[in-house]
Amino acid sequence: MPNPTSLFHPVITLPDDVRADRYARLVGLDSIKARLRKEAAVLADPSTLTTWAAKNHPAVTPDDQAITLLKDRAPLLLFAGDVGSGKSALAESFGCDLATHMGIEVELWRLKLSTRGSGHVGEMTGLINSAFEEVTCEAKLGRNYSTGKVTKVTIMVIDEADALVQSREATQMHHEDRAGVDAFLAEIDSLAGSGNPLLVVMCTNRLTALDPAVKRRAAATFEFGRPNDEQRRQVITTAFKNYDLAADTIDKLVIATGPQAPDRCGFTYSDLTQRLVPTAILAAYPDDAITTDLLLTVASDLGPTPAFNDQASA
Ligand SMILES: Nc1ncnc2c1ncn2[C@@H]1O[C@H](COP(=O)(O)OP(=O)(O)O)[C@@H](O)[C@H]1O
Numbered sequence: 513m514p515n516p517t518s519l520f521h522p523v524i525t526l527p528d529d530v531r532a533d534r535y536a537r538l539v540g541l542d543s544i545k546a547r548l549r550k551e552a553a554v555l556a557d558p559s560t561l562t563t564w565a566a567k568n569h570p571a572v573t574p575d576d577q578a579i580t581l582l583k584d585r586a587p588l589l590l591f592a593g594d595v596g597s598g599k600s601a602l603a604e605s606f607g608c609d610l611a612t613h614m615g616i617e618v619e620l621w622r623l624k625l626s627t628r629g630s631g632h633v634g635e636m637t638g639l640i641n642s643a644f645e646e647v648t649c650e651a652k653l654g655r656n657y658s659t660g661k662v663t664k665v666t667i668m669v670i671d672e673a674d675a676l677v678q679s680r681e682a683t684q685m686h687h688e689d690r691a692g693v694d695a696f697l698a699e700i701d702s703l704a705g706s707g708n709p710l711l712v713v714m715c716t717n718r719l720t721a722l723d724p725a726v727k728r729r730a731a732a733t734f735e736f737g738r739p740n741d742e743q744r745r746q747v748i749t750t751a752f753k754n755y756d757l758a759a760d761t762i763d764k765l766v767i768a769t770g771p772q773a774p775d776r777c778g779f780t781y782s783d784l785t786q787r788l789v790p791t792a793i794l795a796a797y798p799d800d801a802i803t804t805d806l807l808l809t810v811a812s813d814l815g816p817t818p819a820f821n822d823q824a825s826a
């Protein structure tokens with residue numbers, strides 16, 4: 513058996529300043545952040561529901577039907593949508609907000625993509641079982657089982673999750689991969705209602721490629737999209753805050769990075785932060801200042817990342 517610790521990147525304890533800052537800088541995700549905080553808090557520690565009920569609905573008992581329905585859900589959260597829209601960034605930073613909100617420690621466990629294995633019979637199933645076993649052992653330590661008090665929440669992030677649990681309906685799918693999906697579903701089912709303070713977050717650019725049974729089990733699915741005019745303006749303004757750009761330069765850049773025709777899409781968040789900004793700076797460096805023309809030329813040369821055609825690859 514492989515060393516189970518190698519299935520994960522180094523574990524990160526939250527909150528930390530770097531990730532808190534990254535979380536705060538994510539634009540346009542306020543409603544996702546608000547819903548995510550609630551979902552994560554009640555999935556990680558259902559006793560918060562009992563506290564809420566006692567305050568607002570005193571007749572509700574701990575075995576209340578409505579609360580049991582919420583408690584029994586699998587602690588699985590799906591982040592789906594376009595590339596470069598903040599799925600990975602949010603998955604790896606929302607634990608900061610959760611830690612502060614709940615007043616506890618959060619541990620971030622990021623599964624390595626290599627967990628998919630090399631396709632040897634039984635390998636993927638074994639890797640999935642090992643990964644869940646290790647993370648569950650750790651998560652159990654976050655709850656005092658005599659008092660029921662939660663002191664630490666463990667978040668397991670499975671990025672690019674379609675690589676791990678693609679739909680078993682795919683015709684080309686190897687039987688070993690199907691077995692892996694079955695193993696994954698069994699692990700998720702065993703977490704439902706277990707009371708372990710553990711959350712599993714899966715990110716994917718291709719929601720339709722995920723196995724329907726995985727999608728069905730998710731307590732919540734969060735959809736991420738490309739930035740609108742206002743959101744692009746916010747990213748651009750923040751990035752060039754100290755560059756003394758004229759207001760109409762920003763206006764023009766917002767338009768130049770938006771959809772250039774009704775059926776086209778505009779720049780993604782990462783097109784702005786990881787392509788436009790560095791390219792513009794390097795175009796001016798080392799001798800020139802950044803000008804309106806330079807910015808508009810760079811925007812037009814780069815163009816947006818094409819929309820991911822989910823259907824074509826499903
Ligand atoms: N909502 C956002 N607000 C600000 N920057 C963002 C946002 N989404 C993505 N970015 C930028 O794009 C980079 C890549 O985002 P990432 O989370 O990896 O995208 P993906 O949705 O493909 O996982 C981030 O590190 C950040 O710089």
Ligand SMILES: [Mg+2]
Pocket residue numbers: 599600601671672715
């Ligand atoms: Mg990502």
